[in-house]
Amino acid sequence: MSEQKSRRPSWDDYFMHLVDEVAKRATCDRGKSGAIIVRDKRILCTGYVGSPPGFPHCDQAGHLLKKVIDEDGTIRQHCVRTIHAEQNAIAQAARYGIPLDGTTLYCTMEPCRVCAMLIISVGIKKVVAKRRYHAGQETRDLFAKAEIELIVLEDRVEKYEHQ
Numbered sequence: 252m253s254e255q256k257s258r259r260p261s262w263d264d265y266f267m268h269l270v271d272e273v274a275k276r277a278t279c280d281r282g283k284s285g286a287i288i289v290r291d292k293r294i295l296c297t298g299y300v301g302s303p304p305g306f307p308h309c310d311q312a313g314h315l316l317k318k319v320i321d322e323d324g325t326i327r328q329h330c331v332r333t334i335h336a337e338q339n340a341i342a343q344a345a346r347y348g349i350p351l352d353g354t355t356l357y358c359t360m361e362p363c364r365v366c367a368m369l370i371i372s373v374g375i376k377k378v379v380a381k382r383r384y385h386a387g388q389e390t391r392d393l394f395a396k397a398e399i400e401l402i403v404l405e406d407r408v409e410k411y412e413h414q
Contacts, residue, residue, distance in 0.1 A: 267381055267404065270285040270286065270357045270359060273287060273298070273336070274336070276301070277333075278299075278308035278309055279300045279301070279309040280309065283359070284300045284335065285297065285299045285336050285359055286299070286335075286356060286357065286358040286359070287357045288341075288344060290354045295344060295351070296344045296349060298337060298341070298342070298343055300333050300335060300339075302332055309330060312332070314330045315330060316328045316329065316330055316331075321386075335363065336359065338365075338366055338369060341373055344373075351373040354374070354376065354377075355377040356375050357378075358380050359381050359382070359409065360380055360384045361378075361382075361387035362378065363386065364390055364393070366390075367389070367394060368393065370394075376400065378399060378401050381403075382403065382407055382408065383403055383407060383408045383409065384409060385408050385409070
């Protein structure tokens with residue numbers, strides 16, 4: 252019997268595995284997402300979907316859903332009780348005085364438009380997402396204009412309840 256060498260994960264695979272672990276802390280079950288911000292292969296901060304400190308979470312108080320109507324008439328629902336994983340990671344960095352210029356963000360799905368604008372504003376230069384976001388085209392356009400590298404590991408759309 253031959254011995255099999257264990258395959259060391261790539262850095263993207265390693266950090267994406269950790270994103271999955273961070274996402275387990277999420278308190279909104281609609282989009283259990285996580286985010287990790289890295290510089291020079293070192294984790295600077297993490298974030299997951301959850302309410303601001305001291306506010307009730309979805310798993311305690313239920314969802315706070317708002318309807319959003321797209322330009323094409325499609326009606327979607329968003330839970331506005333929580334902060335996105337990317338926003339929480341950026342807020343954590345701000346709270347502890349960690350500059351994010353030139354960093355890489357790893358996340359569960361392509362960021363939404365608001366998260367994309369924050370990512371651009373703080374100087375993150377690369378985003379690695381596990382899956383696509385159903386409304387991700389605007390983010391892709393913003394990142395292209397800002398020259399932010401976007402890598403999506405699985406070319407499929409993240410699905411969640413009441414999308």
